[in-house]
Amino acid sequence: MALLEITNLTVEFATAHGSLRAVDQVSLSLDAGDIVAIVGESGSGKSVAMLALMGLLPWTATITADQMSFDGKDLLTMNPKQRRAIIGKDISMIFQEPMTSLNPCFNVEYQISEVLAQHFGGRRRSYKHRVIELLEKVGIPAPETRLKAYPHQLSGGMSQRVMIAMMIACEPKLLIADEPTTALDVTIQAQILELLVELQKANGMALVLITHDMAVVAETADRVVVQYAGQQVEQRSVTELFNNPRHPYTQALLSALPEYAKEKTLNAIPGVVPGQLDRPVGCLFNPRCEHAQDLCRQQPPERSEGILCHYPLPLKSALNAASTSHTEVIT
């Protein structure tokens, strides 16, 4: 049985301008030890889906799904108390801005031992050694000296490591990392990603990596989910996706990478992700899609072979698997 099973998750927010559908029929299935990346631009709903899973959305959100279960437990019908017993312990999440995600009033030891005391009982003080162990595990040198440090005394990379230590303290089965490296320097980014993969291997935990950076995906993940405007447009294994993107959006994302720039300019995707008020009729991607046809502009697509497109790009035969900048127009 899968560790995490989400089927057709939809999240709608009640706003002053009506209802905003931030997540639209997203499905995901994870086994222990899987590494899945969720990719998309800002506004694609990738974070919202995971926040819904954790129960961290505000009261204005309505969450519906055919199924949303973790480790056999149904997350949809769970009451808040039961949910609080799981999050931080079996499912954990780390966030994008480590500098503001740590409470400025409490030191490192307090914040890490707090989660241990919450889930395993006992006094915070008794977890001191475990905290030092964890800080070592996440690669913080001389951890004993860092115990009394306050968040404003830590650098970005250090803060993120502390966050990771805090969230793996209870040895979760699933760790969700929401753009963990976006706010950090490039050199630190690599270190943090390496750390996450290392921890994943050591603990055998499943890892969901939310990012907008395709390079990060290529390096770390086994499987990729591509999201656009709240919808899941493609879900494949990493190698397959990179060799043979089937949704025009995925292809556009890949060709926007610097590696594929043919001239001086990058192949940017024209247009913007639709917001609440300018959702196009038909396929949500059609205004920006270079393969768009009349059908695309009239009717929303059905999922065929896992791809949300009327005219998915063809599976390349083994002979043609070489170049990814090869595009075919389907008539």
Place this chain on the structure above:
Amino acid sequence: MFKFFFKRLLVLVPVFFGVTLVAFGFIRALPGDPIEVLAGERGVSPERHAELMTQLGLDKPLWQQYFSYVGDVLQGDLGTSLITNRPVAEEFFELFPATAELAICAMLFAIILGIPAGIVAAVKRGTLVDQGIMSLSLAGYSMPIFWWGLLLIILFSNTLNLTPVSGRLSFLFEVEPVTGFMLIDSLFSDEKGAFKSALHHLVLPTIVLGTIPLAVIARQTRSAMLEVLSEDYVRTAKAKGLSPLRVIAVHALRNAMITVITVIGLQVAVLLAGAILTETIFSWPGIGKWIIFSVFSRDYYAVQGGLLLIAGCVMVVNLIVDLLYGLINPRIVH
């Protein structure tokens, strides 16, 4: 930490001198000849006038007078009351505990009710509860407190006969003033029922004096909490699986308190000003009533001394609040 305390103390020095200047200048600013002003209706003969001029040092240049005044102040001599002929400092500190007791009770009242009210309003933002609390708070600081006091007296003391109208203790009791705090003194006295009477007399004045700080603290707590509750670290706290109570009371409140403590500190000056009005209404024998009496009876030395001492209290309390602020906000100290 010590360095921080010292720095704050240093800033107070010029302010202290400023206040002494105001106190000193106040008498000099009174229209007319200072000696005749001090003598008032009693009048003074020319020889006595000359005598007093040298005695009070009024023939010396102004700056010299000022420095001798400051010197006196630093030694604890704040002049002698023109009415009672007792040292002003002695009179002040005799009456000070009454005001302190009232002010402390009012502040506790304001904090104990105000902070939870603000938290509830923030957590239940937009609901009727929130709107209700905020409306009451608005009414609270829009009211003239002397009128509020009179209204409560009319209602509770007169119509309902629930509370006494004035004073600190029923005249039936005789309590030895050991600390000056009626609640403590009555507890330790032999008189049965004195404590209850003291409490009884404190109820209305506390409510009246504490209303404005209560309203302001509730408002500020709400807005500080609202800001804090939308911060990232609150989301992190929830993501750890902590109970909502812990998230609000420990993680959010700690940060919100940073702002609220400053507000509480500012309320002390408001309390002391309000004490003047409240003590007048309830005939509460504290420094508020004393200062009004001194102003009306032209006891200028008393007013001067009272001004200096009250300002001194405000400064001391502000210093304590600054220190507390430093303790709570790690960014300042570390």
Place this chain on the structure above:
Amino acid sequence: MTSLTTTTSYSVRRQQWREFWFYFSVSKTAVAGLVFLIGMVIMAIFADLISPHLPTEQYREFAEIPPAWMEGGQMRFFLGTDYAGRDMLSRIIHGARLSLIAGCIVVLMSASIGILLGLVAGFRGGWVETIIMRIMDTIMAVPGLLMALVLVAVLGPGLLNAMVAIAITYTPSFVRLTRASTLSEINKDYVTASKVAGAGPIRLMFISILPNCMAPLIVQGTLSFSTAILDTAALGFLGMGAQAPQPEWGTLIAENRDLMLSAPWTVTFPGIAILLAVLAINLMGDGLRDALDPKLKRS
């Protein structure tokens, strides 16, 4: 060309005004406050026409008559009469004049001096700033009412002196606010650009910097207006402000205090008048703050 620029700046201003009104009118209570305030101003201006009697006219035979709806009351003296037989309603209506004028003058005085000092302090810096700020700290160290009392003791009792005294105690707030805004604006590019273009300090202070600090100042002004009414009434109550027979609301309460228990309406209604006036201004001030605060703007 010049006509074009004037029309564009005019339409920009209209747009800003419309946008401001949109945010302000969202709050029904703020609009209610504004309406009430306007009503009070009208009442104050036309007090002589509106009030049924002269505020100073004494009807000795009708002293301490209760309000019309109570036993013994008459429609002629709708809110009852005071100890000297003067009509409460008329006195309260005329008192509105005193309170509103007091509020205006206090705010004008403290704001103009405070803003000027704040601009100079923020702009000049150095020991000028230090001296100004220390003076303000000194004023703030003494509780407002006490300071006003002492000042009135020096200047003598009376409404005008009370206003001056209160204005002095409000000045530090404006100074601090303006200085803080000046300090944050002074390093911005548009100020540097003006400086480079040769603008002198006065022009920089008043034309470049000040308009951008207006929002918090307007909010503070409203707050000070309502507090001024309360403080004027407090001083009147203590006998240090407006002197009898002036129908200032605080003075009204003071002069009828002895009748507090036998004729409670004589102290209740002036107090309600104060409460309503201050409430209206505070509601309006809240609405102003929400409308002017860019952080709270929702798209």
